[in-house]
Amino acid sequence: MTLDLTHLGLPGGPSTREAFGDALAEIGSDERIVVVDGDVNNSTYTNKFKERYAERFFNAGIAESNMVGIAAGLAASGKIPVAASFSTFLMSNAFDQIRMSVAFPNLNVKLVGTHAGISIGEDGPSQMAIEDIALACSLPGFTVIVPADGPSAGAATKAMIERDGPTFLRCGRPDVPIVYDDISKFHLGKATTLRDGDDVTIVANGIMVAMALDAAETLKKEGVEARVLDMHTVKPVDVASIERAANETRGMVVAEEHLAYGGLGATVSMVVAERKPTRMAFVNIGDTYATSGTPEQLLTQYGLTPDAITDAARRVLKD
Amino acid sequence: MTKALDRSGLERVARQIRRDIVQSTTEAKSGHPSSSLSMVELLVTLYFGGILRYDPQNPHDPDRDIFILSKGHAAPGLYSVLAEAGYFPREDLMTLRKFGSPLEGHPNMCRLPGVEASTGSLGQGLSIGIGHALAARLDGRDSRTYVLCGDGESEEGQFWEAVMFAGNHNLDNLTLIHDHNGYQQTAAVDEIQPLDPMPSKLQAFKWQAREIDGHSLDQVAETFEWARNVTGAPQAIVARTIKGKGVSLLEEAPWKWHGKPIPKDEEAKALAEIGAGS
Numbered sequence: 001m002t003l004d005l006t007h008l009g010l011p012g013g014p015s016t017r018e019a020f021g022d023a024l025a026e027i028g029s030d031e032r033i034v035v036v037d038g039d040v041n042n043s044t045y046t047n048k049f050k051e052r053y054a055e056r057f058f059n060a061g062i063a064e065s066n067m068v069g070i071a072a073g074l075a076a077s078g079k080i081p082v083a084a085s086f087s088t089f090l091m092s093n094a095f096d097q098i099r100m101s102v103a104f105p106n107l108n109v110k111l112v113g114t115h116a117g118i119s120i121g122e123d124g125p126s127q128m129a130i131e132d133i134a135l136a137c138s139l140p141g142f143t144v145i146v147p148a149d150g151p152s153a154g155a156a157t158k159a160m161i162e163r164d165g166p167t168f169l170r171c172g173r174p175d176v177p178i179v180y181d182d183i184s185k186f187h188l189g190k191a192t193t194l195r196d197g198d199d200v201t202i203v204a205n206g207i208m209v210a211m212a213l214d215a216a217e218t219l220k221k222e223g224v225e226a227r228v229l230d231m232h233t234v235k236p237v238d239v240a241s242i243e244r245a246a247n248e249t250r251g252m253v254v255a256e257e258h259l260a261y262g263g264l265g266a267t268v269s270m271v272v273a274e275r276k277p278t279r280m281a282f283v284n285i286g287d288t289y290a291t292s293g294t295p296e297q298l299l300t301q302y303g304l305t306p307d308a309i310t311d312a313a314r315r316v317l318k319d
Numbered sequence: 320m321t322k323a324l325d326r327s328g329l330e331r332v333a334r335q336i337r338r339d340i341v342q343s344t345t346e347a348k349s350g351h352p353s354s355s356l357s358m359v360e361l362l363v364t365l366y367f368g369g370i371l372r373y374d375p376q377n378p379h380d381p382d383r384d385i386f387i388l389s390k391g392h393a394a395p396g397l398y399s400v401l402a403e404a405g406y407f408p409r410e411d412l413m414t415l416r417k418f419g420s421p422l423e424g425h426p427n428m429c430r431l432p433g434v435e436a437s438t439g440s441l442g443q444g445l446s447i448g449i450g451h452a453l454a455a456r457l458d459g460r461d462s463r464t465y466v467l468c469g470d471g472e473s474e475e476g477q478f479w480e481a482v483m484f485a486g487n488h489n490l491d492n493l494t495l496i497h498d499h500n501g502y503q504q505t506a507a508v509d510e511i512q513p514l515d516p517m518p519s520k521l522q523a524f525k526w527q528a529r530e531i532d533g534h535s536l537d538q539v540a541e542t543f544e545w546a547r548n549v550t551g552a553p554q555a556i557v558a559r560t561i562k563g564k565g566v567s568l569l570e571e572a573p574w575k576w577h578g579k580p581i582p583k584d585e586e587a588k589a590l591a592e593i594g595a596g597s
Contacts, residue, residue, distance in 0.1 A: 034457065056457065058488075066446045066480035073450015076428075076436065078381070079457075081450070097477065100440040101447055105428050 010177035019150035021045020023157035038085030087113025087129030117257035134262025136168035148209035197225035215309035246276035251316030281312035323369030335596030339399035353563035355396030357500035389444020390469035406433035442475025471503030486525030533558025
């Protein structure tokens with residue numbers, strides 16, 4: 001079956017990057033907010049903020065290290081800087097600046113990485129952030145958020161501005177289905193139960209959430225009731241929801257658009273291992289870089305599909 | 320509060336800072352005295368010559384000026400100046416680098432009042448300073464930001480990203496103090512990545528730049544005065560200095576002494592060369 005990334009049986013919605021840009025512009029009258037851009041504002045959609053609040057928008061050019069350092073200084077002077085670029089250039093290029101100038105002094109800098117994962121498609125692996133969650137989670141004190149759809153990306157943007165502390169918000173390039181019919185269910189730091197079930201739990205974030213819901217429909221036809229948790233906040237992770245799911249269901253699948261190492265799977269595994277060991281299976285990119293192609297071709301090739309989640313759930317429930 | 324000592328007062332404080340640098344690093348048995356000694360007149364003039372506006376009783380006053388030590392390994396010099404300024408008791412200097420002390424090997428802004436940026440990974444201070452300068456400009460605050468960078472750390476790409484940005488944004492509330500002591504860890508800067516001509520490089524990036532003798536209290540004071548009167552451009556003070564200034568053992572072979580304290584049995588001689596402090 002061909003993957004239809006924009007719908008998956010759900011209403012179509014905007015990309016998470018566009019929803020971030022809309023939300024940022026919406027709350028932009030807050031004079032504390034200052035945006036620094038790595039000359040990709042028409043890709044990250046910080047141009048929507050720029051159009052309204054040009055005096056608080058700075059294009060640092062193609063210089064992510066300086067961009068992050070400027071954000072650190074702005075935060076130390078009481079501003080709420082939002083530094084946005086392609087996630088791989090932000091997190092990989094400027095990692096030392098993020099570590100030394102932001103994380104170590106625990107400054108209130110908001111890093112927003114867009115074009116994350118392999119679903120950017122044709123631009124290919126040099127542009128694909130697939131290590132960014134591991135990098136962000138490795139930083140002491142960081143909050144790390146991976147929203148699933150437009151509404152939750154908007155809610156996450158507003159929540160991260162309200163919450164003091166360094167934050168990484170990861171957004172994607174393609175339009176994605178809407179998984180939140182009621183955005184009041186979204187709370188930073190708390191997993192959202194998008195579907196209840198007591199046979200198996202699917203923990204997902206980003207574009208994998210819509211796929212998890214799709215997989216749950218398939219499993220239902222087989223008589224398996226799957227619980228779907230949107231674990232948008234990878235750090236600090238919602239320990240209670242994971243522990244409850246480990247107790248109340250017979251196993252857990254963790255699905256993410258990221259390498260196998262250092263992301264959501266690793267984070268959930270630590271909680272499970274310590275609190276309530278249970279059978280687990282993982283859906284992720286594995287240990288490889290991708291290629292160019294359409295988002296659907298790449299997601300299929302690298303095993304990020306509803307079918308991959310369904311198969312993983314079946315493995316978990318076997319014997 | 321701005322301290323403004325007369326010439327003899329500044330000379331006396333400079334000797335005291337040098338003594339503190341030598342004694343604290345010798346006590347710690349590690350640290351970077353030679354990198355600290357080259358910037359003494361620059362910091363003493365900034366903090367005690369009526370230039371920097373600061374208040375140790377209100378270290379987060381939004382109207383204060385900001386000083387960032389980008390070459391964080393020169394922390395013993397910064398700590399000695401902050402103690403002299405009254406941010407913490409002078410006795411604390413002898414806890415340098417010891418477990419439990421906020422006087423860590425490199426500056427930690429979360430632990431020590433008066434430290435405006437956590438530094439130690441080189442090349443990052445000027446970008447942070449730009450953030451402060453932009454914030455002051457946005458707020459309409461009359462706050463100036465001073466960033467001291469070493470010549471060796473100017474090999475970092477981020478330094479030049481920041482130089483380009485500050486020049487293009489006409490950040491006239493930002494002053495770079497370039498401590499051009501000529502040596503980095505293993506050899507002379509000229510043997511590794513020659514930087515000269517530094518002033519004209521900075522001018523090409525739309526900065527106003529002056530080159531001075533960084534140990535002449537008169538030249539340093541005059542140049543700080545010049546810098547704060549420049550409008551429309553960031554200013555750079557390229558200060559020719561001597562690594563290890565004031566201690567012959569270090570001055571004579573700076574390539575041997577980077578990151579090394581003066582041995583205990585050489586300390587008395589070094590202090591005698593420096594002379595009496597306050």
